[in-house]
Amino acid sequence: GSSDERTRTGMSPESLKRAFVDSMFYVQARYWEVATPHDLYMAAAYTVRDRMLERWIRTAETYRKADARTVCYLSAEYLLGPQLGNNLINLGIVDSARQGARDLGIDLQEILDQEPEPGLGNGGLGRLAACYLDSLATLSIPAIGYGIRYEHGIFDQKIVDGWQVEDCDLWLTNGNPWEIPRPLLRYPVRFGGHTEPYTDEHGRFRVRWVPELDLYGMAYDTPVLGFGNDNTNLLRLWHATAGRSFDLQAFHKGDYYGAVNAKVGAENITKVLYPNDEPEVGKELRLKQQYFFVSCSLQDMVRVHLQHAPNLEGFHERFAAQLNDTHPSIAVAELMRLCLDEHGMDWERAWEITRRTFAYTNHTLLPEALETWPVELFGRLLPRHLEIIYEINARFLDELRMRYPFDPERVARMSLIEEGPVRRVRMAHLATVGSFAVNGVAAIHSELVKSTVLRDFHELWPEKFHNITNGVTPRRFIQLSNPDLCGIITDLAGPGWARDAENLRTLEPHADDAAFQQRWQAMKRAAKERLAARIREATGAVVDPQSLFDIQVKRIHEYKRQHLNLLHIVALYHRIKQGTDSDPTPRTFVFGGKAAPGYFMAKLIIKLIHSVAEVINRDPEVNQRLRVVFVPNFNVKNAECIYPAADLSEQISTAGKEASGTGNMKFSMNGALTIGTLDGANVEIRDAVGHENFFLFGLTVAEVERTLAEGYRPWEYYRSHDELREVIDLLRSGLFSHGDPDLFRPLTDSLLQHDPYLLLADYPAYVEAQARAGDAFRDPAGWTRMSILNAARTGFFSSDRAIREYCRNIWQVEPMPVSLAA
Ligand code: 26M
Structure with a gap:
């Protein structure tokens, strides 16, 4: 009858509730008192799935007939x-579902967290x-x-x-x-x-x-x-x-x-x-x-x-x-x-x-x-x-x-x-x-x-x-992962932006508006607090949401140069210990990513991140200014919590090596500024957001080719650059390896002998760009303006545009x- 049908298709909080209770009984075969959080998730998922099936069948029918x-x-x-959160969004029933859940005394977020x-x-x-x-x-x-x-x-x-x-x-x-x-x-x-x-x-x-x-x-x-x-x-x-x-x-x-x-x-x-x-x-x-x-x-x-x-x-x-x-x-x-x-x-x-x-x-x-x-x-x-x-x-x-x-x-x-x-x-x-x-x-x-x-x-x-x-979907990477940003955009641009990301440009004229900037900063701040809580839960580390969140999350690979990021971190540490620091911006460096199980160097880079973190985070002379954390098990779920919380996005691959990158787009859409090379889609992101809103550094593809063709000798950079030499010597000193000077030898040897990804050649420019970023962060209005412009101008990187092409x-x-x- 029609009431049965509404149980399977109705979108009101009432219908969803009825369907949820029904699924708990008839699909999960459970009653309230014994239902586990997983049962709640399954019942919710079946409730949502029912609402997808009519569309699905009608779609198959339409395509077939035509x-x-x-x-x-x-x-x-x-x-x-x-899938659950995304499907609620695409069905347009997030609010209904949250209301229905609340009526039943359930927190929707808890259900969402259950999903593997x-x-x-x-x-x-x-x-x-x-x-x-x-x-x-x-x-x-x-x-x-x-x-x-x-x-x-x-x-x-x-x-x-x-x-x-x-x-x-x-x-x-x-x-x-x-x-x-x-x-x-x-x-x-x-x-x-x-x-x-x-x-x-x-x-x-x-x-x-x-x-x-x-x-x-x-x-x-x-x-x-x-x-x-x-x-x-x-x-x-x-x-x-x-x-x-x-x-x-x-x-x-x-x-x-x-x-x-x-x-x-x-x-x-x-x-x-x-x-x-x-x-x-x-x-x-x-x-x-x-x-x-x-x-x-x-x-x-x-x-x-x-x-x-x-x-x-x-x-x-x-x-x-x-x-x-x-x-x-x-x-x-x-x-x-x-x-x-x-x-x-x-x-x-x-x-x-x-x-x-x-x-x-x-x-x-x-x-x-x-x-x-x-x-x-x-x-x-x-x-x-x-x-x-x-x-x-x-x-x-x-x-x-x-x-x-x-x-x-x-x-x-x-x-x-x-x-x-x-x-x-x-x-x-x-x-x-x-x-x-x-x-x-x-x-x-x-x-x-x-x-x-x-x-x-x-x-x-x-x-x-x-x-x-390439492009990325604004539904998952803005609407689902950053509800506060979604609210800001919708208030200004109306709801149409999620189907037409070029509408994000509506934000542009507000980039210097003080009240708008405040709302923007509150959004960023809340996202950073959520990530800080998550980091504490996952690692025990305490980080300060006021600090600059400088984030590199992606597969661990030598060409992506997570270890270039580390060289800079060790340089900052070294300066603080030497009393020569000129960049007082407190920073939290966040890393995440998996290494292929058989890729020894990538696994050693993960070990080095943890080792540097250990030394820096427990040193009271340093840890008020620097913190380093590695978020374990970087996956889509963690990513959704990480992109919105970033101030600075690390896109530092050797020019010519990263085909596109897509994390770079997700960060930028969420108002992070990029520090990056002229590689992959970075080039187009920089053109889209404006060169003045992007921290560029490093050799170009042509310069990389020329450098290698002329017989690249990394140790000459080591010899002639004092700070770089001191940083590499610290890695070889055992300071980060409980006195074992050999642990990171494979990494430092590779850098000094071959350095196929030109970390040493790019090091001075990287450190200089980082200093510019650190300085810029100390001007909140200027930074916020750049952040807003990044989000406003990255509509091009919607996967809708890519699929249209x-x-x-x-x-x-x-x-x-x-x-x-x-
Ligand atoms: C294989 C053996 C040893 C070292 C590396 C590889 C390897 C590297 C890349 C194998 C496959 C690779 O490419 C597939 C891939 O995942 N490419 C990524 O595709 C994304 C979507 O287009 C781009 O954004 C990334 O830049 C690109 O690396």
Whole structure:
């Protein structure tokens, strides 16, 4: 009846309350007196989920009826973060929910805190995919996110004696209310075996793949709400289960336990997320994961296509498939295989459809990060795909030889196969050749893609190359994480800014208004107090919300130069101890970030942060002016508390190394000023906020190149710069390592001997920029003005703008609004 229906769809506090009580009983099977906080969370989540389903189903119906062109975002990572708060915002029922909870004597925040976060990503790349899902739905774009349902996402970081210790992520153990299992939506995925030629019934030469192993991918669907509309898109994640063949094996061989073991092996494919910045780990399983999710996703797309069409002709008109880095680029070979082997298409037609389906986003220029797979491994797991890649390559190289008859070196450079003692498949080349568009993720990065890693390809196909500067969703990173800022903006700009971030400019004329500045400062102050409380809870450290909060949170990596930040901190310490300090601005340095488990230097940097913190924080001569804290387990939940509290955002990578960065945008939108290099999106952030509102330092990309080309000698900086030498000598003195001069030797040796990321070359400029920042902070009105202007001028970095650009310039897809009313 209609009252039942309202229980599932009504948005008033009354309806939400009724639904919540109902879910507690009928879904959680609990009554009040015994309900745990987790039960409260589950009941709330189901209450909210019910309210998403009508939209979701209506959306599927609308897209299907319209036969709408659909974006398929293929990504091995989605760093979604907690869902409940975000879904309340996108449904527009935060106030209703808070009221309903209060009526029941429950604090909504306590419920929100219960949610374990789906950390199905490593960092920037995975979080970008999550922001893009939010924007796709918000812009009413028909879109499906395809990925992997890892049982264990990114590890939990614990700190023991200053060292990182990894702990298993258990996000699924208490159940995931947001996903809907689809046990009947399964596709077979095959591995291994061999190929054999045969002649089909028309007398044509064909190839058959006789695999050794097959398993199934089962779909788990998560609805993704748009904000301010009724569109609700689909995130479809694949879970691996063993196929029937495993049972048959046992039957034939009489080896029951052996067969069960093999089955367990098959199910391992979606067991765990791999850290992306670890060069040589988990090789084989990682390639299996990639092929597994790509194969399931393409089979799913083919199934949908064949509901509307008799064959695969026109597949590229129905779908635009975006490859989020090279991780899913095996899709190029898999779609070819489906067209050729399973749908009997000829090569030319199959290749045409394939190349018109895919577009590829590059997310890194670091040579050690460019994905290649040994041909031997590839051929063992995917013999048919290797054949197809060889054939793509043979035809491509023929074309190249025709075009560049006197340049065999160029032809070899562009080959999909790297020749050498170990022959390897170059996944970036496969993605580039198999796509109609290639893009970088910030203006400077896209230029570097064209002039470095894909230079030859750019010369061949200049029109294929694009830039789409990354963006982040203002719903999660302003509205959800910074409610006070949200209130300020809404009072001035009206509620429209959350769908049109350019409206943030409404703040600009108020940058010097004293009353407005006061409100702004109170907002910042409250956020800093919340972070201080969180830090105290997590680490026991006490920090002063009045001090300058100077924050660097991101994955720990030498190219991101957390240790450059540390050199500056040790310099400040040293000056205070020497009595030569001229920067009396009290500062709290906050660090956070995970190191890849096998990346020794990154782990040593974490240890050094803790060691410096220990010495500084307990020294009464210093700790009134400086505090250093490391927030353990930096994840989306912690991030939401950190960005709003920052005064100064550290974006200090070596120029040319950070493809874009997205944390830089989140900080700036929340009114932090940036101290940064001309790297990634920093360049565009600085242009957007005004050069006078950004603390720039460091070598440019061209200067980095020149410095390295001329034979960079870091020890000359050490020799000639007194303070730098004293700082490095302190690190080597044992002062920060209980007298052990060797503990940080690997770090200081690396800096003095090679310093591949030019910390010493950039050190003087960094310290000088820090002094400017410290001085500026002592003028509250001036600082607040700059803070306001940062927030006002960063609307460009909304992921809505980025997705609009993808839609227009790459995907050629139009919005398809959904109406619940109809
Ligand atoms: C691999 C081995 C050894 C060292 C590093 C790596 C490695 C580094 C980067 C592997 C993959 C990497 O790139 C993927 C990635 O996460 N890129 C990030 O993508 C974000 C979204 O576009 C950008 O904002 C970041 O700048 C970029 O690093």
